Amino acid sequence: MELLLVILIGILYAAGIFMLLRRSMVKLLIGLTLLGNGANLLIFLLGGITKGKPPVIDSAAKLFTDIYADPIPQALILTAIVISFGLQAFAIVLLKRVYVLINSDDLDDLNTPEEEDI
Amino acid sequence: MIDNTLIFPVIVHLFTAIVLLFFWRKTVAQRIISIAGSLIAMLLAVRLFTMVWNDGIRTMQAAGWDAPFGITFVADVFSSMMVLLTAFSGVAVSTYSATGVARGRMLYGYFPIFHLLLMGLNGAFLTGDIFNLYVWFEVIIIASFVFMTLGGRKAQIEGAVKYMAMNILASTFFLTGIAILYGITGTLNMADLSLKIGALENRKLVDITAIFFIIGFGIKSAVFPLYFWLPSSYHTPPSAVAAVFGGLLTKVGIYALFRMFTLIFIPDDFLTTLLVVLAIFTIITGTFGAVIKNNIRRVFSYLIVCHIGFMVGGLGMYSEIALTGALLYLFHDIMVKTNIFLIAGLIRKLRGTMNMDKLGGLYKEYPLLSLVIALVLFSLVGVPPLSGFWPKIYLFEAGFIDAQYALLAAIIVGSFATLYVIAKLWAKVFWKDQPELPDGESLRDEFKPLNRFRKSLLVAPIVFLAAITLYIGLAAENITAVAQHIAHEMKDVSPYIEAVLGPNVSP
Numbered sequence: 064m065e066l067l068l069v070i071l072i073g074i075l076y077a078a079g080i081f082m083l084l085r086r087s088m089v090k091l092l093i094g095l096t097l098l099g100n101g102a103n104l105l106i107f108l109l110g111g112i113t114k115g116k117p118p119v120i121d122s123a124a125k126l127f128t129d130i131y132a133d134p135i136p137q138a139l140i141l142t143a144i145v146i147s148f149g150l151q152a153f154a155i156v157l158l159k160r161v162y163v164l165i166n167s168d169d170l171d172d173l174n175t176p177e178e179e180d181i
Numbered sequence: 182m183i184d185n186t187l188i189f190p191v192i193v194h195l196f197t198a199i200v201l202l203f204f205w206r207k208t209v210a211q212r213i214i215s216i217a218g219s220l221i222a223m224l225l226a227v228r229l230f231t232m233v234w235n236d237g238i239r240t241m242q243a244a245g246w247d248a249p250f251g252i253t254f255v256a257d258v259f260s261s262m263m264v265l266l267t268a269f270s271g272v273a274v275s276t277y278s279a280t281g282v283a284r285g286r287m288l289y290g291y292f293p294i295f296h297l298l299l300m301g302l303n304g305a306f307l308t309g310d311i312f313n314l315y316v317w318f319e320v321i322i323i324a325s326f327v328f329m330t331l332g333g334r335k336a337q338i339e340g341a342v343k344y345m346a347m348n349i350l351a352s353t354f355f356l357t358g359i360a361i362l363y364g365i366t367g368t369l370n371m372a373d374l375s376l377k378i379g380a381l382e383n384r385k386l387v388d389i390t391a392i393f394f395i396i397g398f399g400i401k402s403a404v405f406p407l408y409f410w411l412p413s414s415y416h417t418p419p420s421a422v423a424a425v426f427g428g429l430l431t432k433v434g435i436y437a438l439f440r441m442f443t444l445i446f447i448p449d450d451f452l453t454t455l456l457v458v459l460a461i462f463t464i465i466t467g468t469f470g471a472v473i474k475n476n477i478r479r480v481f482s483y484l485i486v487c488h489i490g491f492m493v494g495g496l497g498m499y500s501e502i503a504l505t506g507a508l509l510y511l512f513h514d515i516m517v518k519t520n521i522f523l524i525a526g527l528i529r530k531l532r533g534t535m536n537m538d539k540l541g542g543l544y545k546e547y548p549l550l551s552l553v554i555a556l557v558l559f560s561l562v563g564v565p566p567l568s569g570f571w572p573k574i575y576l577f578e579a580g581f582i583d584a585q586y587a588l589l590a591a592i593i594v595g596s597f598a599t600l601y602v603i604a605k606l607w608a609k610v611f612w613k614d615q616p617e618l619p620d621g622e623s624l625r626d627e628f629k630p631l632n633r634f635r636k637s638l639l640v641a642p643i644v645f646l647a648a649i650t651l652y653i654g655l656a657a658e659n660i661t662a663v664a665q666h667i668a669h670e671m672k673d674v675s676p677y678i679e680a681v682l683g684p685n686v687s688p
Contacts, residue, residue, distance in 0.1 A: 150323060150349055157341060161339070
């Protein structure tokens with residue numbers, strides 16, 4: 064299971080970086096999304112994967128006698144997902160706006176020369 | 182000492198933002214509430230700083246969950262000094278915005294977003310939990326995205342795309358770093374991390390993790406080679422926004438770098454060399470950019486990059502003297518960089534352009550105002566005894582002690598380039614006569630038609646920040662004492678750890 068996740072995270076990061084390096088703005092967005100998902104899975108993996116254990120300890124127990132599932136990575140991932148959802152929603156609207164303004168999907172068309180500054 | 186009132190600088194901005202939402206289309210009320218909110222925040226920041234300076238580090242455990250299990254807020258001298266400087270900038274920018282920002286922008290929530298941004302900054306300075314720091318960073322960037330795009334003309338939207346992409350990327354790297362850090366230590370509390378990372382055997386793994394943080398914070402604070410987004414976006418938004426961005430947003434990255442690399446990752450030879458090399462290249466590239474540009478705000482954007490290098494270099498040398506110098510520079514830089522962007526905005530109001538070739542004759546027309554601006558520009562260059570001069574003494578001394586001659590050379594080149602650029606700017610904008618404009622172009626003076634009160638709203642923030650800069654320069658012994666205290670706490674982190682985790686845990 065760990066090995067599968069490691070490979071998956073590697074692919075997500077590699078694909079994300081590759082997409083970021085393209086000139087299309089939509090691909091830029093996809094790249095950021097993939098990287099974000101990779102990071103979330105990385106937290107999940109590094110938090111330690113335990114199968115079928117509760118995240119709470121019996122209230123009568125005084126010591127940790129058994130392996131228990133760590134609930135913190137899930138809380139972190141949930142927070143990160145919500146945040147990246149907000150950011151991506153904003154990014155999509157922004158890119159739509161850019162497309163309306165300059166009528167192009169190419170990042171190279173985004174360079175207003177200095178002479179046109181005010 | 183446990184003290185729940187240390188969170189007040191964060192709450193007051195949240196509260197102001199909420200109140201502002203109730204006055205959605207009433208821009209006059211919004212201006213008054215915003216200035217009042219910023220003033221209250223300044224008083225609370227002064228109170229926090231004096232408390233921390235007199236009685237030592239204060240902590241707050243959110244919801245009473247003891248560290249390292251809950252989220253901790255810590256106010257040490259470094260945090261509270263940053264909160265204080267943020268509050269000064271906040272007052273200046275909200276006063277300036279009252280006249281300096283178009284009414285159209287205010288109708289779409291300029292002031293609520295401004296206060297949410299300041300809330301995020303204060304939160305980032307006060308938190309003692311690394312994932313919480315990530316969340317505050319996200320609060321800051323989502324607020325700054327709105328700022329960047331609000332009222333967007335074409336150029337502004339273009340800048341916003343680059344800004345957005347790089348900042349989301351930076352956050353992802355930061356999150357990756359946190360994931361690995363949690364994987365190898367099992368904790369998120371900074372004080373606890375400091376102990377556990379210090380006890381770790383596998384130093385190579387620690388260095389790799391540190392690199393993720395350098396990339397993440399490096400993008401945010403515009404360190405070479407990750408600075409390209411800054412000069413291509415900071416010249417586009419309104420000047421009041423650019424002032425917050427230039428003065429505070431890059432510095433929150435620097436704050437995070439200082440915090441991470443003095444508390445959690447104690448720099449070894451590899452990291453100090455890396456930071457020094459990055460600093461040298463940052464200074465040199467910033468210098469080149471500033472020298473060739475002709476638009477005032479583009480010049481200032483490159484100067485930000487150049488001067489970020491001074492601070493990263495100070496961190497890279499990692500001696501108490503170098504840290505003192507870098508911190509002094511940080512304090513001076515926040516005040517001056519906020520101010521020069523406000524000045525750029527004022528020049529645009531006076532003449533309708535920021536192109537140096539089309540400007541001129543400001544000294545003849547506004548001699549007193551020019552004198553104040555000259556004071557700020559001289560502070561930026563570091564003419565003794567003004568504020569930019571003192572940090573450089575410390576940086577030079579540390580450089581000679583550590584034999585970091587390449588960094589010293591870069592700092593000298595950077596200082597001279599700043600001098601050259603500012604001298605050119607002064608000659609072209611203030612001394613030279615107003616040049617003939619090409620056919621079909623005329624000057625737009627938006628300043629003259631304003632009434633006396635509104636004129637003073639534009640000029641007062643510049644004078645206010647100039648006065649603080651002057652204080653930093655002339656009363657340097659007070660500010661140096663603060664910087665030395667912080668540098669000492671950075672080299673010996675046990676008071677911080679004891680304040681958070683309680684006594685008897687330090688190694």
